[in-house]
Amino acid sequence: MKRNLAERLAVLLTFVGVAVWLATPATAQTIKIGFFAPITGPVAADGASAKQSVELAMKEVNAAGGIMGKMVDLVVYDDRLNPQESVAIANKLIEKDQVVGVVSGSYSGPTRVTAPIFAKAGVPMVAGYAVHPDVTKAGNSNFRNGFLGEVEGGAAGEYAVKVLKSKKPAIINMDNDFGREISAGFAKRTQKLGSKPIIQEVYKYPGEKDFRPFLTRIKQANPDLIFAAGYYDVAALMTLQAKELGIKTPILAEEGFDSPKFIELARGTAEGVIIATNLDRDDPRPLVQNFLKNYKQAYKIDPDMVGASSFDAFMILVNAVGRAGSTNRPDVIKALLETKDYNGLTGKISKFVKGEVVKPVQFQIVKKGQFRRHGVITDPVVITPPVR
Numbered sequence: 001m002k003r004n005l006a007e008r009l010a011v012l013l014t015f016v017g018v019a020v021w022l023a024t025p026a027t028a029q030t031i032k033i034g035f036f037a038p039i040t041g042p043v044a045a046d047g048a049s050a051k052q053s054v055e056l057a058m059k060e061v062n063a064a065g066g067i068m069g070k071m072v073d074l075v076v077y078d079d080r081l082n083p084q085e086s087v088a089i090a091n092k093l094i095e096k097d098q099v100v101g102v103v104s105g106s107y108s109g110p111t112r113v114t115a116p117i118f119a120k121a122g123v124p125m126v127a128g129y130a131v132h133p134d135v136t137k138a139g140n141s142n143f144r145n146g147f148l149g150e151v152e153g154g155a156a157g158e159y160a161v162k163v164l165k166s167k168k169p170a171i172i173n174m175d176n177d178f179g180r181e182i183s184a185g186f187a188k189r190t191q192k193l194g195s196k197p198i199i200q201e202v203y204k205y206p207g208e209k210d211f212r213p214f215l216t217r218i219k220q221a222n223p224d225l226i227f228a229a230g231y232y233d234v235a236a237l238m239t240l241q242a243k244e245l246g247i248k249t250p251i252l253a254e255e256g257f258d259s260p261k262f263i264e265l266a267r268g269t270a271e272g273v274i275i276a277t278n279l280d281r282d283d284p285r286p287l288v289q290n291f292l293k294n295y296k297q298a299y300k301i302d303p304d305m306v307g308a309s310s311f312d313a314f315m316i317l318v319n320a321v322g323r324a325g326s327t328n329r330p331d332v333i334k335a336l337l338e339t340k341d342y343n344g345l346t347g348k349i350s351k352f353v354k355g356e357v358v359k360p361v362q363f364q365i366v367k368k369g370q371f372r373r374h375g376v377i378t379d380p381v382v383i384t385p386p387v388r
Helices: 002-023 044-063 083-096 108-121 149-162 177-192 212-221 232-244 260-266 286-299 305-324 329-337
Strands: 030-037 071-078 101-104 125-127 142-144 169-174 199-203 225-229 251-253 274-277 340-344 347-353 356-358 361-367 370-377
Touching: 030 044, 030 083, 030 305, 044 071, 044 286, 044 305, 071 083, 083 108, 101 108, 101 305, 108 125, 108 142, 108 177, 125 305, 142 356, 149 177, 149 225, 149 251, 149 274, 149 361, 149 370, 169 177, 169 212, 177 199, 177 225, 199 212, 212 232, 225 232, 232 251, 232 260, 286 305, 305 329, 305 340
Parallel strands: 030 071, 030 101, 101 125, 125 142, 169 199, 169 225, 225 251, 251 274
Antiparallel strands: 274 361, 340 347, 347 356, 361 370
16 A cells, blocks of 8 residues: 555656646747737738848847757737737736747837836847837836937938938928827937928828828928838828829938838839938848848848848847846846947947947938938937937
C-alpha cells in the first residue's frame, strides 16, 4: 500500500512538472515583442506596410541567431485605427502576452492612448511614426523613432522658406492629432522666419472627399506654396482636384503622403510634390538599399516611410534588449535611454531626448512616379525636439 502511494505520488509530481513547464510564459524560450497597427480599415495599406516591415525585421534578427540565443516572437494585433480598440490591445499585450516590449506601427490616436498604459506597467514602447507629444510624455519608458509633429512641421517650415523661398504659404490639414500637430509646427517655424501663412483650411477626417471648396479658397488667396497634411487616401484626392481647378502652386506635404498608394491613386498628379519624411530612397548605405530591395522582393510593392519607421522601431527595441543582455524591462528601458549614434534605416539617430528621436529630416520629391531625394534639414536647432 505504501509502495503504491509512493508510485502514485511520483507520477503526480511528474505530471505537475510537465504542467508547470507548459504554463511557463513563452518568454522563457522566445523573446516576445508586441506590435499593433491599423491592419484593416481606411488606412489598411499603412498598417500592412508597418506589419510587413516589422516581420521582415524579425526574420532578419532570427536568421542571424536571434537575441541572446533566443528567437524573437512577434505578437500582432489590429487596432483598426480605433483608440478604444488599442486600449484593449495594450492590456492584452501586458497581462496576457507578457511581452518584453512593444512597437507601435500605428497613428497618434491609438498610440497616445496606449502610451500611459505601457508607461504605468513599465513596458518599453517604441512608436514608429506617431507624431503627438503625448506619446512620450506618458513616461520615460516611451520612445519615438518618427518625428515629433512640431519637429517635422518645423523642418517643413524651414525648408519652405529657406529652400523653396516661400513668402506666403497656405496650409490645408486634417482635423486630428496628426494634422493639427504638423501644421502648427509648420506655421510656427515659417512665422519665425518671417513668412506667415496667409490662409489655413481644415477638413474632417475620416469622411471628407471633396476638397474643391478648400482648394478654391486657397487658390483665391494666391499663395506661392501649399503645405498639405493628410494621409495617402486623401492626398491623391487633393492633387487630383487641385489639377481640376487649374491650381499649379507647388505642394509641400508631410510623411502621410509618403506611400506608393498615393502615387498610384493620384494618377500622375503627384508629380513634383515634395514631402517631409524620414526615408531617403537615394541613401547609398547598404542598410537602406537592402531594405528597399528585400521589401519589394517579398511583397511586390515599394516600401514607404511607415514601413521603414516601424522597421527601425523594432530594430531599436531589439538592439536595446541585446545591449542590456536581459529581458528585464527596466534594463531594456535603460539601454534605450542610452542609445547613441544608432545607424538606423531612417537615418543616424544621435540620441533620444526625453524619448524623442534626434536625426535629420529628409525631403523627397515625386519624379517620374518615384520618390527621389530632394534635400535634408540637419540644423540641430530645427531637428532637436524642445524639452518640456
